[in-house]
Amino acid sequence: MLNGRIRALFLFDISEEIDLQRLHTLLGTSPSKREPAFRHPAPEYVRYEQPPVLQAIGDCDPFDGHPLQARIRYFNYGVASVELQTRFAFAPWIDLVQLANHWILSPELEGRARSLLRSSVGPVKPALKKPYENWIVEDYYIVQLDPIVEPDGALRSAEDLLRQNATQIAQIVRGEETALSPSERQEVLAASMSYYPADLLVVGWVAAFLYDTPFAAAPTIDLLEYANTQLLEFRYYDEVLTGVLADVYKRLEKRRNLWAQWSLARHAEELNTIRLDYRELAERTDNAIKFLSDMFYARAYRLASARIGVTDYRNLVTDKLTTARELYESMVNEFHQGRAFLLELMVVIILVIEIVFLFRGKS
Secondary structure: OEEEEEEEEEEEEOEEEEOHHHHHHHHOOOOOOOOOOOOOOOOOOOOEOOOOEEEEEEEEEEEOOEEEEEEEEEOOOOEEEEEEEEEEEEOOHHHHHHHHHHHHHOHHHHHHHHHHHHHHHHHHHHHEEEEOOOOOEEEEEEEEEOOOEOOOOOEOOHHHHHHHHHHHHHHHHHOOOOOOOHHHHHHHHOOEEOOOOOOEEEEOOOEEEEEOOHHHHHHHHHHHHHHHHHHHHHHHHHHHHHHHHHHHHHHHHOOOOHHHHHOHHHHHHHHHHHHHHHHHHHHHHHOOEOOOOOOHHHHHHHHHHHHHOHHHHHHHHHHHHHHHHHHHHHHHHHHHHHHHHHHHHHHHHHHHHHHHHHHHHHO
16 A cells, blocks of 8 residues: 655745744744754754744645645745645555646645635734735645555665656656656656665655655655745746836836936936845845755755756846846946036036126126
8 A cells, every 4th residue: 555645835925024923923823943853964053044833724625535634834034835735545556646646737726725825814914014915826746655564574665666666756746647758757756865775755846756754754845845935935036026127128228318317316226225125035035944064955955946946046036136236237327427417517507607707797
């Protein structure tokens, strides 16, 4: 039998910031430890700067006959993560493949998560700073399979699991019901790693496969969730900066007279304020948890970030922040040039007036 849990994570960007201390007060909860319950060796400085606030929801209406459990996690940089999970127990691997495929392709789960969050956010709105009306969302799925016990009592190793069930694992990670080609399967399984002989992590951009006990898999699931919150935030920054830069380009393309150039200082200052605000937000998101050294969890996080797309979006945001800085400097320089021209013009006018009065006085 294949036993384990499947999780659907729906992450919503609901506000610019969440006051976690006030949220604890509103929910009647206590702050948790700063670090996840790491199973493998990890130095003490690997920890959340501000641990997310957990709101346990409990049992929900079943989904396709499977009982659901839900919980919400609130991160201080404005992200709320809704987790829906259920247990599974199958004999053939094809049933697990079909379950993952159905969950990944079902729009109903996102609707449930959104409704659940809407109803839960109402009582805690005082803790939200600058809440958003429209929420952007990211979804991610995690299939956690308990270790398989062999007839002799030993646990099936990750090496044996990959040798016997590589096709099904690749399908689960990609959310496909049809078997992948050998080259595509190899590409999927290239993003895999193990710490002990009987554990395995395979990360994809839409889903991850975890072969480990529920307790041991918990910190890895936390890291996958955190990586997806980063992806969501960088996606948001990318959209906002794209709109801001498009507006700046439109202003710069317009033909400007001398007086219009005088307003460039105000527009440049607005651009610089936005640039600095979003750089601060991006750094706060990026530094919410620190990883140093080459320990297992640091490598797992780097693997997840690369596969999920965090690195790509971070580079996009960095490039746009650099462009915003260059535009700011260009607008400021143009303003200074316009001001210098205006001052020179005023000096010339004053000289002309003085010369006119001088000649009038002589006549």
